[in-house]
Amino acid sequence: AQSVTQPDIHITVSEGASLELRCNYSYGATPYLFWYVQSPGQGLQLLLKYFSGDTLVQGIKGFEAEFKRSQSSFNLRKPSVHWSDAAEYFCAVRSGTYKYIFGTGTRLKVLA
Amino acid sequence: EADIYQTPRYLVIGTGKKITLECSQTMGHDKMYWYQQDPGMELHLIHYSYGVNSTEKGDLSSESTVSRIRTEHFPLTLESARPSHTSQYLCASSYPVNNEQFFGPGTRLTVL
Numbered sequence: 001a002q003s004v005t006q007p008d009i010h011i012t013v014s015e016g017a018s019l020e021l022r023c024n025y026s027y028g029a030t031p032y033l034f035w036y037v038q039s040p041g042q043g044l045q046l047l048l049k050y051f052s053g054d055t056l057v058q059g060i061k062g063f064e065a066e067f068k069r070s071q072s073s074f075n076l077r078k079p080s081v082h083w084s085d086a087a088e089y090f091c092a093v094r095s096g097t098y099k100y101i102f103g104t105g106t107r108l109k110v111l112a
Numbered sequence: 113e114a115d116i117y118q119t120p121r122y123l124v125i126g127t128g129k130k131i132t133l134e135c136s137q138t139m140g141h142d143k144m145y146w147y148q149q150d151p152g153m154e155l156h157l158i159h160y161s162y163g164v165n166s167t168e169k170g171d172l173s174s175e176s177t178v179s180r181i182r183t184e185h186f187p188l189t190l191e192s193a194r195p196s197h198t199s200q201y202l203c204a205s206s207y208p209v210n211n212e213q214f215f216g217p218g219t220r221l222t223v224l
Contacts, residue, residue, distance in 0.1 A: 009152070032211070043118075043202055043215035044155075090155070094211055098143065098162070099171075102154040 002027050002095050006103035013081050014111045021076040021106050023091030032094035033074045035065055038105075039087045047089075050074065061085070086110045115139060118203050118216035125193055126224050133188045133219045135203030143211065144186040147202040148172060149218070155202065161186055193223045 005024045013019055025031055032051050036044035048059025055067040065076045074091060091103040116137040125131060137144065142163040147155040157170030161180040175197070176190050186205075190197055203216040 004154070034212075036215075041121075041218075041220070043116075043217045044204075044213075046212065046214070049212060097211070098145070098160050098168075099157065100155075100213065104152060104154045 002093065002101055004091050004093050004101050004103040006089075006091055006106050008106045009104070010107050010109065012109040012111060015083050016080050019076075019078045019081045019085070019108070021089050021091075021108070023074045023076065023103060024072050025074065025091070025093045025101075026072065027093050027095065031074075033065075033067060034092040034094070034100075035059065035063070035074070035076050036090045036092065037061075037087050038090065044090060047076070081108075081110055083110045083112060116203060116205055116214050116216040118201075118219050120219060121217060122220050122222075124222045124224065127192075127194055129193050129223075131190050131193055131221070133201055133203075133221070135186045135188070135216055136184050137186075137205040137214070137216075138184060139205060139214070140183060141205035141214075142183065142208055143206045144180070145204040145206070145213070146170075146176075146178060146186070146188050147204065148174070149200045149202055159188065193221075195223045197221060198223050 003026045034049045035047040038044045047063050050067045088105045088107045090105045092100050119134045144161045146159040156172035158174040159178040161167045200220045202218045204213045206213045
């Protein structure tokens with residue numbers, strides 16, 4: 001069955017430290033992959049997406065993600081975290097023409 | 113910048129009331145979606161639409177109904193709200209080509 005797994009429910013990092021959020025997917029065909037961020041009381045905002053081509057994709061707010069087909073992973077990274085990055089992050093894969101499968105999210109806490 | 117709006121943002125109502133959650137987008141997207149989101153859980157698709165007069169149920173069984181009379185408008189209705197309907201409801205729309213989704217800010221519904 002198609003699925004998205006975000007193994008880390010909570011992650012805490014210090015401001016200025018690097019960040020990596022993990023995402024593993026299970027999908028038979030070439031996946032369309034997304035990372036979204038959700039601040040409290042808000043909807044989801046698209047950070048970046050991968051459809052094809054270069055496996056390292058750049059997004060907004062200094063985020064990047066790398067698609068690794070051999071590991072079925074699409075991990076999100078940021079070299080230096082800012083306090084404003086504290087939020088919940090969702091990985092998703094598009095399945096079919098309308099269906100998106102979301103992970104359960106990783107909540108990021110940033111220490112000053 | 114995506115323009116997708118949801119009203120009300122917060123709603124507290126009593127059991128048995130009929131409610132309609134509004135969703136509008138100004139991007140001319142044909143595809144629109146309703147998701148239900150609970151803390152610590154992935155987003156669950158409850159309804160989607162390919163265009164005017166097209167509505168389908170999603171993966172999560174829902175007692176709500178939707179309509180799509182105009183491209184820009186995709187309201188969700190609960191005929192008789194119950195405490196089990198307490199949740200956050202997110203509306204989204206997507207481009208026809210790559211299906212990148214844009215989300216509204218959400219409606220947090222509490223049924224007493």
